[in-house]
Amino acid sequence: MAENMIDIYIMGEHHRVPDSLTILQALEYAGYRLIRGVGCRGGFCGACATVYRVVGDYHLKFALACQTKVEPNMQLAMIPYFPAHQPRYRLSELKGTAQEVLDIYPEMLTCYGCNTCTKSCPQEIDVLGYVSAIVRGDIPLAADISFDCIMCGLCVSRCPAELVKHHAALLCRRIYGKFLAPRSEHLKQRIQEIKSGKFNAAIAELKNMPQAELKKLYANRDIEPEE
Amino acid sequence: MAYPSPLNELATRVAETRPDRLNQAFPRLTAEEKDKLLHEYHPDYRADTFSTLRVGPNAGDRTPRELALLLEGESLLKGTNIALDHPDYDCDVLVIGGGGAGCAAALIAEDLGAKVLVATKLRLGDANTMMAQGGIQAADKENDSPAIHYLDVLGGGHFANIPELVETLVTDAPEAIQWLEELGVMFDKNPDGSMKTIHGGGTSRKRMHTARDYTGAEIMRTLRDEVKSRPQITVLEFSPAVELLTDSTGATTGAVLLNLNLSGNAFSRDYHYTVVRAKTVIIATGGSGRLHYQGFPTSNHYGATGDGLVLAYRAGARLAFIDTMQYHPTGVAYPQQIIGQLVTEKVRSLGAQLLNIDGQQFIYPLETRDVVASAIIRECQQGKGVVTPGNISGVWLDTPMIEILRGPGTVKKELPAMVRQFARFGIELDKEPILVYPTLHYQNGGVAIDPDCRTNVPFLFVAGEASGGVHGRNRLMGNSLLDVIVFGRRAGAAAAQNARARGSNLELTLKHLEKWDQELQKQRIAPATKSPLILPDYTKKEA
Ligand SMILES: Cc1cc2nc3c(=O)[nH]c(=O)nc-3n(C[C@H](O)[C@H](O)[C@H](O)COP(=O)(O)OP(=O)(O)OC[C@H]3O[C@@H](n4cnc5c(N)ncnc54)[C@H](O)[C@@H]3O)c2cc1C
Ligand code: SF4
Ligand code: SF4
Ligand code: FES
Numbered sequence: 001m002a003e004n005m006i007d008i009y010i011m012g013e014h015h016r017v018p019d020s021l022t023i024l025q026a027l028e029y030a031g032y033r034l035i036r037g038v039g040c041r042g043g044f045c046g047a048c049a050t051v052y053r054v055v056g057d058y059h060l061k062f063a064l065a066c067q068t069k070v071e072p073n074m075q076l077a078m079i080p081y082f083p084a085h086q087p088r089y090r091l092s093e094l095k096g097t098a099q100e101v102l103d104i105y106p107e108m109l110t111c112y113g114c115n116t117c118t119k120s121c122p123q124e125i126d127v128l129g130y131v132s133a134i135v136r137g138d139i140p141l142a143a144d145i146s147f148d149c150i151m152c153g154l155c156v157s158r159c160p161a162e163l164v165k166h167h168a169a170l171l172c173r174r175i176y177g178k179f180l181a182p183r184s185e186h187l188k189q190r191i192q193e194i195k196s197g198k199f200n201a202a203i204a205e206l207k208n209m210p211q212a213e214l215k216k217l218y219a220n221r222d223i224e225p226e227e
Numbered sequence: 228m229a230y231p232s233p234l235n236e237l238a239t240r241v242a243e244t245r246p247d248r249l250n251q252a253f254p255r256l257t258a259e260e261k262d263k264l265l266h267e268y269h270p271d272y273r274a275d276t277f278s279t280l281r282v283g284p285n286a287g288d289r290t291p292r293e294l295a296l297l298l299e300g301e302s303l304l305k306g307t308n309i310a311l312d313h314p315d316y317d318c319d320v321l322v323i324g325g326g327g328a329g330c331a332a333a334l335i336a337e338d339l340g341a342k343v344l345v346a347t348k349l350r351l352g353d354a355n356t357m358m359a360q361g362g363i364q365a366a367d368k369e370n371d372s373p374a375i376h377y378l379d380v381l382g383g384g385h386f387a388n389i390p391e392l393v394e395t396l397v398t399d400a401p402e403a404i405q406w407l408e409e410l411g412v413m414f415d416k417n418p419d420g421s422m423k424t425i426h427g428g429g430t431s432r433k434r435m436h437t438a439r440d441y442t443g444a445e446i447m448r449t450l451r452d453e454v455k456s457r458p459q460i461t462v463l464e465f466s467p468a469v470e471l472l473t474d475s476t477g478a479t480t481g482a483v484l485l486n487l488n489l490s491g492n493a494f495s496r497d498y499h500y501t502v503v504r505a506k507t508v509i510i511a512t513g514g515s516g517r518l519h520y521q522g523f524p525t526s527n528h529y530g531a532t533g534d535g536l537v538l539a540y541r542a543g544a545r546l547a548f549i550d551t552m553q554y555h556p557t558g559v560a561y562p563q564q565i566i567g568q569l570v571t572e573k574v575r576s577l578g579a580q581l582l583n584i585d586g587q588q589f590i591y592p593l594e595t596r597d598v599v600a601s602a603i604i605r606e607c608q609q610g611k612g613v614v615t616p617g618n619i620s621g622v623w624l625d626t627p628m629i630e631i632l633r634g635p636g637t638v639k640k641e642l643p644a645m646v647r648q649f650a651r652f653g654i655e656l657d658k659e660p661i662l663v664y665p666t667l668h669y670q671n672g673g674v675a676i677d678p679d680c681r682t683n684v685p686f687l688f689v690a691g692e693a694s695g696g697v698h699g700r701n702r703l704m705g706n707s708l709l710d711v712i713v714f715g716r717r718a719g720a721a722a723a724q725n726a727r728a729r730g731s732n733l734e735l736t737l738k739h740l741e742k743w744d745q746e747l748q749k750q751r752i753a754p755a756t757k758s759p760l761i762l763p764d765y766t767k768k769e770a
Contacts, residue, residue, distance in 0.1 A: 031766050035465065036465070038349075040357055040528045041528065042526070042648075043647075043648055045353050045358075045528070089456055091410065143413065147413070147439060148647075171452075173411065175411065176411070176413055177408060184422050185420065187422065191401045191405060203373060203394055206374060206381075214381060214386060218386075221375075221378060221382075224370065
């Protein structure tokens with residue numbers, strides 16, 4: 001199939017690339033061997049956060065380079081690294097209160113409520129929503145809203161209050177997971193049972209079983225139904 | 228509809244057969260039928276794409292050509308003159324690789340008082356672990372047991388797995404889950420606290436634990452955050468290991484890292500190396516999907532180039548099961564921009580069926596991965612595939628079926644990451660089926676280890692996807708994230724303990740390279756390439 005070629009500009013330099021490519025692929029097509037600004041290539045790691053604009057339009061646009069197709073007259077820049085403040089804390093030394101989140105990230109209280117963060121999020125997360133939840137002390141809500149955050153930092157790059165909210169949200173999720181989520185009784189019980197050696201005999205039997213017998217057992221195992 | 232019109236018409240056919248398929252269960256294959264299908268269509272059986280290794284501990288074994296080339300390659304350090312007597316860093320435990328296994332190992336080693344250094348190729352956490360969507364297995368429900376889990380793992384692995392490793396995997400599993408919970412991983416739970424668990428291909432019980440469809444990301448970002456919170460762990464990013472260091476007995480004593488920031492700089496003429504002296508070394512470099520065996524697309528992250536295998540092999544470590552790779556049956560076949568990316572097995576667990584060009588089922592969707600992949604390759608080779616504008620073949624995965632079976636809104640609720648990924652290219656998963664084809668996904672084998680992650684090279688440990696033996700010839704979904712945590716933790720513990728017992732009077736040499744060169748010469752092999760690969764080269768190539 002003939003490729004439809006378009007003009008783009010990478011750090012000011014003109015290139016012609018097929019219009020089917022993502023920004024990441026276009027950079028490579030143009031000859032850049034990428035080291036920074038690329039990771040999973042699948043929209044999961046946030047390494048490829050990128051800024052661009054289109055010739056003639058003053059708006060800056062923000063995207064994941066591995067998930068966004070090139071468009072004609074795109075002006076691309078590579079941002080290899082965006083500095084973000086990340087305080088150290090030990091989760092095991094916390095009690096799991098909302099106040100602790102604000103003690104570690106006191107600047108969260110300075111949010112202007114401008115909602116720029118939400119508009120810049122490639123994951124379509126209600127960023128202001130979780131920032132507000134943090135400010136109100138609602139950790140479960142902050143954890144829930146921010147769950148799909150890939151920590152790309154695009155919302156930080158645009159925030160007039162310079163808030164590193166994705167790290168604060170991560171703290172909320174960790175607090176939720178450790179302190180607030182209900183515990184599994186069956187998990188505790190199974191660990192006890194394993195420690196007491198309850199399954200040793202059954203596993204030893206399987207380990208010593210001739211392969212032909214194992215195969216038979218496997219072929220005839222009962223399978224929990226999908227309901 | 229975002230499909231071009233020929234595809235659109237074919238998609239309509241899928242919708243037409245949907246009512247009939249609603250209650251139709253495609254029969255499971257018998258053991259004999261599976262065997263036949265695998266032998267005829269699985270890429271592992273395409274003899275012409277394999278080479279036989281000529282040097283090293285696995286001489287005589289076969290492995291994909293692309294990997295053989297690197298394993299028999301020449302060291303990047305050949306001809307360089309690196310001063311080894313004044314190492315840049317000194318540590319008890321050097322962890323090579325900052326994915327799930329590496330971070331788990333680093334944390335446990337630090338718990339035990341070790342001074343840890345983590346060297347990783349890209350950013351900490353830019354790894355396959357981050358991409359895992361489906362879930363993590365552990366037999367912790369009442370109707371399940373480690374013994375049942377054991378049998379599933381063995382059956383999935385074609386009974387070739389190392390039994391001791393499987394035993395370790397399944398008995399450590401519940402504790403691994405608890406450890407993650409303690410670190411703050413948000414697993415999906417019912418209001419009473421019980422884990423929400425689902426089936427995966429090859430599981431006989433619903434034992435897949437999930438964190439929505441970001442399970443791996445949730446685990447990885449938690450581990451990364453914890454690693455960064457510990458002052459006793461030093462992290463060096465953009466610093467891939469390019470060679471291990473050994474002493475005159477052949478035991479590991481550290482590694483040489485390449486500083487990618489400086490070396491990749493257009494103004495630097497030289498490669499910049501960092502020398503690390505370490506009492507014990509853990510290789511946790513993950514898989515090799517980016518080697519694109521047999522030209523397959525891959526689901527793997529950018530740095531998955533099998534470096535750990537090369538490093539360990541040259542230092543004399545034995546590899547296991549390196550002739551078997553996993554092709555995930557459902558990689559994206561359309562749209563072209565995301566070809567090879569993963570469509571999680573959870574989609575099939577939730578009820579989506581696989582269909583050929585006529586809208587007919589051709590395989591029970593929850594057979595093991597190798598079997599499903601083979602069936603898809605068969606359909607496409609027999610002209611029953613759907614040819615995309617990018618001129619590749621695929622089959623349908625009927626995602627709207629999930630909405631019918633489980634109620635409207637299920638797709639959006641259970642698969643937000645996937646919905647988002649396809650929506651970016653205009654495809655609505657809950658309304659339209661998608662096109663899939665197998666993608667290179669997992670390296671079933673790796674460096675041979677014992678249950679404490681020891682290799683045959685003294686003081687060298689390996690954990691996670693870089694190791695081999697746990698999964699036999701085929702890995703089941705959810706057992707890899709588990710493997711990473713279980714064996715990552717064990718490697719960390721064993722390495723810390725061994726470091727404590729070892730004196731600090733270490734000798735840093737590259738003598739194993741001399742031995743390697745002699746062996747190459749004896750076999751009259753002129754290395755065709757330098758290795759490890761570090762990063763694939765996609766410049767000036769059509770994507
Ligand atoms: C898309 C996708 C979905 C998956 N889904 C699931 C799932 O649902 N359930 C499941 O159980 N498994 C799943 N898997 C498999 C599982 O995620 C991986 O096998 C597992 O996470 C591997 O972990 P690891 O720590 O061994 O390697 P990785 O997480 O890949 O980490 C390896 C790290 O080592 C670094 N590295 C590589 N070479 C070097 C070097 N030379 N020097 C220094 N560092 C280096 C890499 O950059 C990377 O950071 C999935 C895999 C993929 C790709
Ligand atoms: S919330 Fe911020 S860091 Fe997270 S994905 Fe959105 S823009 Fe990126
Ligand atoms: S961009 Fe910053 S200041 Fe504006 S709403 Fe978001 S967090 Fe608040
Ligand atoms: S490279 Fe990971 S999100 Fe784009």
